[in-house]
Amino acid sequence: MQGLDFSIVPEYWSLIGTGLWWTAIISATSALLSIVAGMGFALVVLYASPVVRAPVRLLMWLFMGTPLLLQLFLIYFGLVQVGIDIPAVWSGIVALSLHFAVYNADIFRAGIASLDPGQTEAARSLGFGAWQTRLYIVVPQALRNTVPAVGNMMIALLKESSIVSMIGIAELVHSAQLVISETYRPFEFYLTAAALYYVLNLILEAVLRGIERKVELSR
Template sequence: MNFDWALVGKAVPLLATGLLTTVKICSLAMLLGVALGGLLGLGSLSRLAPLRWAVRAYVDFIRGTPLLIQIFLVYFALPVIGINLPEFWAGVIALGLNAAGFIAEIVRSGVGAVERGQSEAARSIGMTHGQILWHILLPQSLRTVVPPTTNELITLVKGSALLSVISVYELTRAGQAIIAVHFAPFEIFLLIALYYYLTISTLAWLSRWLERKLPVW
């Protein structure tokens, strides 16, 4: 079999367009995931039992169901109750809600890993639960939380390939469109894999760089 270098040259800019959409979707989804996941993680540490149970139910649902089903729920089920989302925003919300469930657990475990004696010392000098959380637990858990959070971003980028099933023109969908015309799956899927590899390698490098910059408590 001859490797079609001419097709690869044509496909590079087309796949780059799909990659740009992937980056946009994943960036917005991660912002949503970090914001919502952070709130849920803090909610899981609340003294209000109903709030903790609600967070646990959400996290269990996200962790216990496939991402593909969650995408279908956002894109196909929400219109039943009158919420119609374009493919792009359905992808952002589905990925963001998925990431939030995992980030909530990352925050909960990261804060819980801080030595209990520090909380007890803070309470002994009259600090409230909120002050302890904000001024003592969260800053010290940051170095623990960042690596798994960036790993979740990497997982998010790889999971974004599933958005091709709802016709989002991201990297994988762009490759499928090229294959449908030129019937050269080997070259195109190899090129798609290279795009994902370079993107994820860059994210992994940024994660290590950020971890080195964080203060050691």
């Protein structure tokens, strides 16, 4: 029976490190886009005309009701059939961004609905237009009020980012699989990947705690 041998891990650190880098880049980019798109979806659902609101609601319903893996395959493999060829990395980012944007949109919608309507009325009385009030008064407060919930979604996004390995992106899990195919040492390298994910989670949690502290101090 083959024993465990973690001394082999440093030999493949450059490949594992590259996968770690791509995991961080894909997760960070998708997180930012999911927040921006989520707020956009929330504002459309709450304030746009029915003609604009209906397709956005349909998109949200579709993305909430289907698995992320299926969405990824449709974007990467399916869109090619209609002449839209998106590179693998961007397909992964688009899939992750849209998948989590629809959940962020629900969080932001609830955050906006919980705001005191008197603030909107006060802003309008000072001469702010409807969309100026939403962008400068409503959105900042909704963002502050939803930091914990959105933070949890970003932690989930980081872990779900491993799914992009299914379309050949050399992120952390895919890099570990490449090394395992050479070394036949699955336990060592999967455990290494798990430890690195945990480190990324700890860093993200520390960043989110810092943001939450700043938000509390600004109230």
